[in-house]
Amino acid sequence: MTGRSLRFGVVAPITSDMSRWRDELQGLADSGYSTILMPDVPQWQPAPGPALAVAATITDLRVGTWVYASPVRPAWITAWEAHSLSVLTEGRFEMGIGTGRPGIAGQLRELGLPVTPVGQRSSQVRDVVTALRDLDGPDLHTPVVMAVGGPKAEALAAELADTVTFVMPQIETRAATMQRVERFDDRRGVELALHVPVVGDSVAAFMAGPDTDPAAVRAADSLAFLPSDPSAAAEEIQRRREEIGFSYFVFGADAAGALAPVVAELAGR
Template sequence: MTGNSTRQVRPLRFGVVAPITDGLPAWRDQLRGLADSGYSTILMPDVPQWQPAPGPALAVAATVTGLRVGTWVYASPVRPAWITAWEAHSLSVLTEGRFEMGIGTGRPGIAGQLRELGLPVTPVGRRPGQVRDIVAALRHLDGPDRHTPVVMVVGGPKAQALATELADTVTFVMPQIETRATTMQRVQRFENPRGAELALHVPVVGDSVAPFMAGPDTDPAAVRAADSLAFLPSDPSAAAEEIQRRREECGFSYFVVGAEAAATLAPTVADLAGR
């Protein structure tokens, strides 16, 4: 870690990106299964036309499971600051503090989506400012007696600097075939004086690729061959060993996987959650 970073050994927790893909009854059953397996957080992507909006879906998920819920993640270019903050604050109130606002500057290709929606295409350099505006509005709505956790997805220097200042949890944008050594360097360079929780987005487990977390052309073999941290083995013992190694070497304590892999990793989660 850098000289301006605070390293904490945090208990492990696990989140699942669980969009509604097979109808509401199947989704509710899936959520109940996740709650029984030790997962802490149900997460929703923010992609129009793919599934219901994250806010209403997360309100239902929180009621069905009693777990924490969060966005993974709001895309700031498509979201007006005050309305986004209002939704996030409302979810925090309705879930009695179990909501986490995940937010980032938008996935690759979002400019095309903005044009389709008739929204202005914000230059990349201005997008961290949009994130700042949303967080500022959320803090205003929360007031002195509430603190909705903010999870930030960061890539470049501006986003990292903003996360250093404002984020409770940080996850990193990285190529899925980025090597372990390169990711470790990325994390070690991140200034973390407030000791923000570090989260790891893991779209590939064994031969399974989470469709809402990785592109359709993702090759699990290539991700595995690169020794990428975007991969976890499907064997529970090997996965447990690897998760603990990543906490020890990089400080990651929050692991996010896709719903398709949740059952595979359930024995690992049951063993490690909270440790």
């Protein structure tokens, strides 16, 4: 279905001491992963911008946000940080952005920030991307990865994104996800990314809720699941590219080691 080469990213938040995190990132680079990703969850770990700037000095991999929550951040400041990361990493930064996790209204209240109505949140994302393009100018193009759910977000991504990842229930069936992708207006041929929080019996931190049941996700034939067996995972990844068009797969750091043989085999193919 797609001629895009496969690539693989890892959500690698700083959840332990810095020396262990540095070793973890170096291991990812040695395994063939393409991108180190950082979540945007205030008060849980260091802010994504500084963390990614440090990560970019540890390896020569690409770095990116997975993803900025637009309601938490003023548009121009977000764009400035993204543009700055592009400059400082010499083009290795990818700006992932979306309208925030479920329940973000409660987070905004805790932070003393205005609660943006749901219908206006896609406009916030547009404002960030518009400001980023102005800052980049004609000589730099910071790739934009959009996490999209509803029709407004999908339409915006169809217009502006370089990569799209679909926000979907973790027990959404394969058939339902295929329909979601088929409905997406991909006239520009953007890269399609798949967020995979469950690998075997493991649920990735920062990628899924603590009440996620791996057995239920697997039983639903959900694309949020991959088997931990490398041979089976490699077969399934190739199937998802051929049948649906996904070419960029994002895992959690806890599963990165188990899937390293898959990445070594498939990256760039």
